[in-house]
Amino acid sequence: MLNRHGEGDRIVAINKAAVSIAREALRGHGYVLGDIGPFGGLMEPYGEIAREEVERAFREQARALMEAGADGVIIETQTALEELEIAIQASHEAGAPVVIGSLAFDVMASGEDVRTMMGVSPEQAAEFMVERGCQVLGLNCGTFISMKVAADIVRRYRKISGLPAMAQPNAGQPVLENMKVLYKETPDQMATGLMEVIEAGARIVGGCCGSTPAHIRRFQEILTAKNAKDAKK
DSSP states (O other), X not given: OGGGXXXXXXHHHXXXXXXXXXXXXXXXXXXXXXXXXXXXSOBTTTSSBOHHHXXXXXXXXXXXXXXXXXXXXXXXXXXXXXXXXXXXXXXXXXXXXXXXXXXXXXXXXXXXXXXXXXXXXXXXHHHHHHHTTXXXXXXXXXXXXXXXXXXXXXXXXXXXXXXXXXXXXOSSOOEEETTEEEOOOOHHHHHTTHHHHHHHTEEEEOOOTTOOHHHHHHHHHHHHHHHHHHHHO
16 A cells, blocks of 8 residues: 555655554553554455565564554454455564454445445454454444444444454445545434444444544443442442
8 A cells, every 4th residue: 555655665764653653642540552454456366466575574563563662453444354354464473462454345226234345244354363362352333333334333233252342333334525424423413332342242443434533532431431330339
């Protein structure tokens, strides 16, 4: 992906800078996850990119993230198990103590099921991630993946494994206005589905495309109030 912008030779510096900036922003609180996204193409035999090239790129990125002090790695917006497998292996080889696998699902035309672009079901994804040593099973992004749909995917994950689940849906479905892609779901609108995701079994929640600090802040307010209420019981 960085090669497209003429920055491929700066992959190590960019990833290390990202970890440093996140660590500084936290001011000693919380954890920093190194993020590995899609490599930006299709591997052979579906495309023209050799598997060896993808392995090299992911190893280089995973090493840079761990050398910079990331507390773990999240491999997100994945649609193909072959690519996810390479990234998981690279993260383990780099010494990541926690590896989160996160897939991007789409609601199918029938509206009755979800699959990734490459046809992977939530059950297949969960089984695959468990077998390859992921500690957290995640989902993010995708087409028509609302909070309600995210909750259903979490439930399907939980039927396969008791590992913690992570959900980061988009802030609604994007619309095109004046040649700009906009996500119009407000923090309050998105937060209405938060408790269903939690009750489904998610232990980490967040937002993907269109979400802002205000969305995450609203999540935090609701969960802080819930925890305080539960503590009084």
